[in-house]
Amino acid sequence: MAAFVGAGGKSSAIACIASEVSGEFPVIVSTTTHLALSQRTLAKAHLVVSSLAELKALPALLAKHRSVLVTGPVARGEPRWSGVDGNVMKVLRRVASVKGAALLIEADGARGLSLKVPGEREPVIPRFADMVVPVAGLDAIGASLDSGLVHHPERVAALLWIGQGETLLPSHVSRILVDPAGGLKRTPPGSEVRVLLTKAEGDRLASGREVAAAILASSPVQAVVLGSLLSSQPAVEVHGRVAGVVLAAGGSSRLHRPKQLVQWRGKPLVWHAVHAALEGGLSPVVVVLGANEAEIRDAVRDEPVRFVQNQAWEEGQSTSVRSGLAAVGREADAVVFMLSDTPLVDSRLVAALVHEHRVSLTPIVAPQAGGRWANPVLFDRVTFRDLASLYGDMGGRLLFDRFRMAGIQWAPSILLDIDTAEDLRELERLSE
Numbered sequence: 290m291a292a293f294v295g296a297g298g299k300s301s302a303i304a305c306i307a308s309e310v311s312g313e314f315p316v317i318v319s320t321t322t323h324l325a326l327s328q329r330t331l332a333k334a335h336l337v338v339s340s341l342a343e344l345k346a347l348p349a350l351l352a353k354h355r356s357v358l359v360t361g362p363v364a365r366g367e368p369r370w371s372g373v374d375g376n377v378m379k380v381l382r383r384v385a386s387v388k389g390a391a392l393l394i395e396a397d398g399a400r401g402l403s404l405k406v407p408g409e410r411e412p413v414i415p416r417f418a419d420m421v422v423p424v425a426g427l428d429a430i431g432a433s434l435d436s437g438l439v440h441h442p443e444r445v446a447a448l449l450w451i452g453q454g455e456t457l458l459p460s461h462v463s464r465i466l467v468d469p470a471g472g473l474k475r476t477p478p479g480s481e482v483r484v485l486l487t488k489a490e491g492d493r494l495a496s497g498r499e500v501a502a503a504i505l506a507s508s509p510v511q512a513v514v515l516g517s518l519l520s521s522q523p524a525v526e527v528h529g530r531v532a533g534v535v536l537a538a539g540g541s542s543r544l545h546r547p548k549q550l551v552q553w554r555g556k557p558l559v560w561h562a563v564h565a566a567l568e569g570g571l572s573p574v575v576v577v578l579g580a581n582e583a584e585i586r587d588a589v590r591d592e593p594v595r596f597v598q599n600q601a602w603e604e605g606q607s608t609s610v611r612s613g614l615a616a617v618g619r620e621a622d623a624v625v626f627m628l629s630d631t632p633l634v635d636s637r638l639v640a641a642l643v644h645e646h647r648v649s650l651t652p653i654v655a656p657q658a659g660g661r662w663a664n665p666v667l668f669d670r671v672t673f674r675d676l677a678s679l680y681g682d683m684g685g686r687l688l689f690d691r692f693r694m695a696g697i698q699w700a701p702s703i704l705l706d707i708d709t710a711e712d713l714r715e716l717e718r719l720s721e
Contacts, residue, residue: 290382290385290391290392290394290415290417290418290419290420291391291392291393291394291418291419291420291421291422292394292395292396292412292414292415292418292420292421292422293393293394293395293396293397293422293424293485294396294397294407294411294412294414294421294422294423294424294472294474295397295399295404295405295423295424295425295466295472296397296399296402296403296404296405296424296425296426296440297399297402297403297404297424297425297426297427297428297429297485297486297487297488298424298426298485298487298488298516298518299395299397299399299422299424300324300328300331300395301487301518301519302422302424302485302487302516302518303318303331303393303395304330304331304332305518305523306391306393307331307332307356307391307393308356310391311333311355311356312355314389314390314391315351315352315355315356315357315388315389315390315391316332316355316356316357316390316391316392316393317332317347317351317356317357317359317381317384317385317390317391317392317393318331318332318356318357318358318359318393318394318395319358319359319360319372319373319377319378319381319392319393319394319395320360320370320372320373320394320395320396321372321373321378321394321395321396321412321413321414321415322372322395322396322397322398322411322412322413323364323367323369323370323371323372323398324360324369324370324372324395325368325369325370326363326368326369326370328358328370329358329360329370331358332354332356332357332358333354333355333356333357334350334353334354334356334357334358335357335358335359335360336350336357336358336359336360337360337361337362337370338359338360338361338373338377339361339362341376341377341380344359344377344380344381344384347359347381347384348384348388351384351388351390359373359377359381360372360373361373361374361377372413375415378394378415382415382417394414394415394418396412396413396414396415396418397411397412397413398411399440400440402426402437402438402439402440403425403426403427403428403429403438403439403488404425404426404429404438404439404440404445404457404462404465405439405440405441405444405445406441406444406445406447406448406465406468406470406471407444407470407471407474408441408444411474412474412475413475414475414476414477415477416477417477418477418480419479419480419481420480420481420482420483421473421476421477421480421481421482421483422482422483422484422485423466423471423472423473423482423484423485424484424485424486424487425462425465425466425472425484425485425486425487425500426438426486426487426488427462427486427487427488427489427493427496427497427500427515428488428493429457429462430457430458430459430461430462430493430496430500431456431457431496432456432457433454433455433456433457434446434451434452434453434454434455434456434457435453435454439457445461445465448464448465448468448470448471449461449464449465459496459499459500459503460503462486462500463499463500463503463504466484466500466504466510467504467507467508467510472484473508481511482508482509482510482511483510483511483512483513483514484501484504484510484512484513484514485513485514485516486500486501486513486514486515486516487516487517487518488516488517489515489516489517489525489526490517490520490525494515494525494526497513497515497526498515498526498528500513501513501515501526501528502528505528505529505530511529511530511622512527512528512529512530512622513527513528513529514526514527514528515527515528524650525648526647526648527622527647527650528647529621529622529623529647530572530620530621530622531570531571531572531621531622531623531624531625531643531646531667532571532572532573532574532575532617532620532621532623532624532625533566533567533569533571533572533573533574533575533624533625533627533639534574534575534577534610534613534614534616534617534624534625534626534627535559535562535563535566535574535575535576535577535594535613535627535628535629536577536606536609536610536613536626536627536628536629537549537559537562537576537577537578537579537585537629538577538578538579538580538599538602538608538609538612539579539580539602539606539609540579540580540581540602540603541580543708543709544707544708544709544710547580547581547584547585548629548630548707548708549581549585549588549629549630550581550584550585550588551707551713553632553716553720554720557585557588557589558629558630558632558707559576559585559588559589559629560588560589560592561632562627562628562629562631562632562634563576563589563592563594563627564592564636565627565634565635565636565638565639566625566627566636566639567592567593567594567636568635568636568639569625569635569636569637569638569639569640569642569643570636570639570640570643571625571639571643573594573595573617573620574592574593574594574595575594575595575596575597575613575616575617576589576594576595576596576597577597577599577602577609577612577613578596578597578598578599579598579599579600579602579603579609580602582598595616597612597613597615597616598612599612604681605680605681605682605683606682606683606684607679607680607681607682607683607684610626610676610679610684610685611676611677611679613626614673614676614677615677618670618673618677621670622669622670623643623646623667623668623669623670624667624668624673625639625642625643625665625666625667625668626664626665626666626668626684626685627639627664627665628664628665628706630706630707630708631664631665631703631705631706631707632705632707632716633700633702633703633705633716633719634664634665634703638656638665638697638699638703639665641656641697641699642654642655642656642665642666642667642697643667645667645695645697646667646669646695649695650669651669651693651694651695652668652669652671652672652692652693652694653666653667653668653669653672653685653688653689653692653693653694653695654666654667654694654695654696654697655667655694655695655696655697656696656697656698656699656703657696657697657698657699658698658699658700658701658702658703658704659701659704661704662686662689662696663699663703663704664703664706666685666686668685668688671692672685672688672691672692675688675691675692676688702719705719
């Protein structure tokens with residue numbers, strides 16, 4: 290149940306989503322604002338309602354057409370469809386719940402422009418919306434505030450404290466989208482917020498990445514989608530929070546000393562894993578502790594990481610996977626699980642995994658080296674329930690046959706993990 294607000298392509302986004310997913314489940318499209326007459330094509334069928342009784346036709350239309358737009362009649366004195374009231378919206382919610390349908394709501398009007406700050410009575414978001422999608426067009430960046438791309442530019446000027454002729458920067462757009470009086474206005478408590486930046490083509494893609502980084506660094510926004518809604522690949526990149534979980538709870542029984550604390554290049558191995566995660570862009574980074582908890586904690590005490598103690602570490606790796614996932618799952622769109630004994634895994638590989646996920650949203654992304662899958666492995670949030678059900682000494686590799694995977698070719702040196710004294714000698718040889 291998603292409400293779209295802002296400017297720059299709300300209707301196009303809704304039409305794109307409805308077309309894409311209606312083969313999998315039904316879609317109800319509606320509005321709490323006005324729609325242009327031409328926007329009756331947002332869904333395959335259009336139901337105009339003036340009373341609750343007319344909604345009796347909705348289930349049959351939904352079954353036949355799979356996507357239905359529900360609006361009020363043409364607004365008096367205006368060539369636009371009127372929005373529906375709260376009572377109609379409650380019925381749409383019930384029908385969507387019963388039929389397993391998505392409910393996509395245009396909750397704001399911008400007259401086809403690219404950027405806006407809502408007015409006093411805007412937006413009109415139903416309290417039950419479990420997702421809010423603030424939208425902005427990247428073509429506004431580099432244009433002046435009075436260029437004709439901004440809806441009510443005086444509101445934008447007042448929120449940003451800038452002049453009417455000033456050039457809009459990426460920082461201006463990010464500030465609007467995360468401001469409680471801007472993109473986050475009237476967001477229902479507990480709803481997810483995912484920003485959509487449209488027109489992400491050519492040189493605008495770099496600006497979009499800058500806006501996305503600023504939004505994720507300073508707001509509760511879950512993710513930022515860079516979109517090109519009229520292209521064959523409408524989702525260009527998805528910038529979400531990718532967490533890192535460093536598995537450092539094992540007892541190192543084969544090495545007969547804590548391998549996490551083995552010194553290499555002046556630092557313990559667990560430090561190298563943490564450093565690769567942080568430098569690779571993972572946030573937050575969680576270190577799962579078990580055996581030798583105090584010593585390992587002390588080895589990375591100066592790094593910006595969280596610690597979680599796995600009391601059941603002796604029962605196998607799955608317990609550490611579940612502990613790390615529980616520590617980051619609600620705030621992360623994906624998690625990279627790092628081992629603490631693969632010192633030749635560096636930040637470049639971690640960043641490559643994140644980039645591949647950003648452009649493909651593949652559920653599992655892993656390096657391929659020497660003809661086989663290697664570590665570390667990135668798991669998208671669609672796998673989290675399966676990860677949480679692992680048991681014993683089973684790691685995430687058990688999921689490789691359940692989900693689509695993407696592989697990144699990498700040097701075979703990352704296959705070296707430190708389990709024995711011979712592995713240590715091989716590490717020193719490779720480091721010469």
